[in-house]
Amino acid sequence: MSLVFPHTFVPWFRSVAPYIHAHRGKTFVVAIAGELVAAGKLPTFAQDLAILHAMGIKLVLVHGFRPQVEEQLALKGHVSRFSHGMRVTDPVALDCAQEAAGQMRYEIEAAFSQGLPNTPMAHSQIRVISGNFITARPVGILDGVDFQHTGLVRKIDAAGIRRAVEFGALVMVSPFGFSPTGEAFNLSMEDVAASAAIALQAEKLIYVTEVKGIPLDPADPDSEIDTELALADARKLLANLPNPIQPTDTAFYLQHAVKASEHGVERVHIVPYSVDGSVLMESFTHDGVGTMIVDEKLESLREATADDIGGVLQLIEPFERNGTLVKRDRTEIERDIGLYTVIEHDGVIFGCAALYPYPEARTGEMSALTVSPNVQSQGDGERILKRVEQRAKSAGLESIFVLTTQTMHWFLKRGFAQVDPDWLPDARKRKYNWDRRSQVLVKKLS
Structure with missing residues (x-):
């Protein structure tokens, strides 16, 4: 049995109380890289979101599935193609993306159905709702590259999502969208999450990723993380970075964070999934564990x-x-x-x-x-x-x-x-x- 020491627990709990009051009733869009699931982090991550849900925070979860799609393509003996930092989604890749999305939906719903005693999921009863909340459009042809079934977000059904979260559900959004004619498009998790946060005017957009945050020295990914970036500084940094190709490139998540911040999302966070409890620490401690982008310095x-x-x-x-x-x-x-x-x-x-x-x-x-x-x-x-x-x-x-x-x-x-x-x-x-x-x-x- 673990011991609770009042002389440390009580001051700590009091220190997070202002954040609990500030976040109650607010909307958080939380976007997770598929690597988080592949690394076996989903059960504990679901527990952390259950804690946020219990505190009265309205949650929208957007998942990625890059490694899961890669796994499906490998099983079919098909080679991935990328250009401009996006996947070229041919018919085989589209099938693999749909299979990966189904697998992810199953795993996420299972994770939020846990009810084991003596865990944060006990008595949680979180309802996970998903649906066709995204209208998409094709990327089309860029520099002679036909992206086929790769798309971009055209519209988010914000009213539908709001009704679901007001009902008390956690809304799960997959990076898939459909055109008005019913054609399916493979989208990026990062684009979907930013678009959803903007449409909902969420208080927070949190990217839980394979990177630690935005490094103070972009030329050295191992340098210390910049814990808070004003939007103006983030814009300047982004303007001087090369176009991102890999998710580990500094500009990859930063470009979407800047877009969301420019369109009214109060705080955008980039945190590592490798740190246990990173979403909780980012939300309830002074300095957090990743990078936060805000329109103005919060201090x-x-x-x-x-x-x-x-x-x-x-x-x-x-x-x-x-x-x-x-x-x-x-x-x-x-x-x-x-x-x-x-x-x-x-x-x-x-x-x-x-x-x-x-x-x-x-x-x-x-x-x-x-x-x-x-x-x-x-x-x-x-x-x-x-x-x-x-x-x-x-x-x-x-x-x-x-x-x-x-x-x-x-x-x-x-x-x-x-x-x-x-x-x-x-x-x-x-x-x-x-x-x-x-x-x-x-x-x-x-």
Whole structure:
């Protein structure tokens, strides 16, 4: 029997609560490469989606089937043909794609029918619905290459998909489409997923793929991953990349991510299926495990507003309980919220500090400097300090000071100097708690 340790589980569970609230009732389009199934990852992946479903997230699952089609073609002794990064779907390849799609549908439905006790699938009862949600058109002839039964998405039946997810079902979409005359076309999973996310105006499009994400150095696929790309930066990167041929090429998934982001999908993620639980970690942790493309950077350093009161209170309460911060009256925080600076990421407050000016002494107190334990050691505290210094200079102050009992060395490293409590402005000195014996540290502003 595994043990649950409250001192680690409870803080972790509280840390994901803001994401649970933010994602409830939202639509996620999750696209999986056929390699995920071929690698035997489908059972645990289905469990992760079951958790998302239980949290009230509306799910649309788009599957690929490249390796499954290759397997069918090999059995028939038929050679694959590709051009322009797409499969040339002749009649034999079309038959193989249809067989692979049937196999994938069976395996996915079976995975979501699990109900084993002591697993995330217990009591889940997820209904999987699929259908002819895609109207397609032929690729046609490009540079003299006839793509035959290879197609592109013409239209997504968004209304039909919405009705199904509102009913509580998981909608499964295969990369197949049909023309108005009933002709079948083999589509790419990436195109179908982007088109579905755009048609549904999904909050998230998540590609679960054979790549780790978008590398910081496209010339070195083994370099570290860029965890967040603004759409403008993604466009620039894409413009300087060669046309993709293989799914492992940097531009292969990026081109579809940019398209979806340009057409209103709030967040597009590229995550590796090789990391167990990658969809959960990408959705419920600050930095995730792959690359996220957004229209603008999700992290902002800004002045607080009344809407941030709840987030600030939730952030500072644990530090008040352990004595790092002096407990503040809640009405005081509401009254002074305009004096606070906050760091927000994806709608969640991860850091804050307040600046209380004493104009008569040309100084100000920085108080309640707090950074969430989930993102400490990433420089957020220093960024908040610099913003507070800027606010102090703009207000005509010549210095800022802090009172601390536990973090003196952090401030000393950043240019503060210790002074006697008698240095404090008279108005602040009258409120000084001599029993607490806080150290007073001052930094002059150049």
